[in-house]
Amino acid sequence: PATKAKEVAAPATKAKEVAKPVDPLATEKAGVEAAKVKYSATSAATSKAKKAVADANTAYTRADSSAESAEKKVVSSRKSLIAANDKLADAKAKEGANGGNLSALKEVETLASKVGIGKDTLKIAEGELKTAKATKATAGKSLADATSAEATATKAENTAKSSLDSANKKLTDNTQKLAAAEKKAAEQKADAEKKAAAAAKKKAAAEKKAKGIADKKAKEAAKKAKEAAAKKAKEVAEKEKTLKATEQAEKDSVTKAKTLDAEIARQKKELVKMKAN
Numbered sequence: 001p002a003t004k005a006k007e008v009a010a011p012a013t014k015a016k017e018v019a020k021p022v023d024p025l026a027t028e029k030a031g032v033e034a035a036k037v038k039y040s041a042t043s044a045a046t047s048k049a050k051k052a053v054a055d056a057n058t059a060y061t062r063a064d065s066s067a068e069s070a071e072k073k074v075v076s077s078r079k080s081l082i083a084a085n086d087k088l089a090d091a092k093a094k095e096g097a098n099g100g101n102l103s104a105l106k107e108v109e110t111l112a113s114k115v116g117i118g119k120d121t122l123k124i125a126e127g128e129l130k131t132a133k134a135t136k137a138t139a140g141k142s143l144a145d146a147t148s149a150e151a152t153a154t155k156a157e158n159t160a161k162s163s164l165d166s167a168n169k170k171l172t173d174n175t176q177k178l179a180a181a182e183k184k185a186a187e188q189k190a191d192a193e194k195k196a197a198a199a200a201k202k203k204a205a206a207e208k209k210a211k212g213i214a215d216k217k218a219k220e221a222a223k224k225a226k227e228a229a230a231k232k233a234k235e236v237a238e239k240e241k242t243l244k245a246t247e248q249a250e251k252d253s254v255t256k257a258k259t260l261d262a263e264i265a266r267q268k269k270e271l272v273k274m275k276a277n
Helices: 002-018 026-097 102-252 254-276
Strands: none
Touching (some): 102 254
């Protein structure tokens, strides 16, 4: 049972040793740490959003350039086709005028082939332009979405930064208030201790003075009592001496016996009375 009691007491002692004083600024410090975490997260999100905008902008620029090139290609292909059609028309007119000249007929066939190729080229160019425009539109939407997301992330970051600044200011303000309060408390404590020390010193001085007076009075009283006792002892001794002389005189003068007996009786009474007092 004794061992078990020790085992039970041990954790309590350990807990007592581990216990730390409560930090009066714990709430403010926790607020700052939480705000830092939030700000760090929003900053990372903003950086990621900015990179997304940069990537989307690059993709859009590339798509825009491709669309522009495709547009130019369509224009060029259309011009080439128109020119080829014009040449074919001229060749057909020339061939008709020459009454089916073989050379003119071959030129018509060659130009007709070129017109067909031109039509195919234009069709391909228009398909590429359509694809390029669709790609550009998609890239534009992605850029708009990324820009919007960046604005949202930046706003969240600014809000988190404002919260962090507020938390830091609150911690700074309360730290200063705590320091001022602790300083005031220390000054009040020092002042109270100073006053207490002065009061204790004054009390000790008063007690010392009172003791001195009491001691002096006691000595004076003892001296007076001693003097009174000495005086009384002297008076008693003188009475005893007188009594002895009287008794001796009684012995020496028988004739004065009666008178002396009365005197002796009186003096004895006085002596008894003096001794009693």
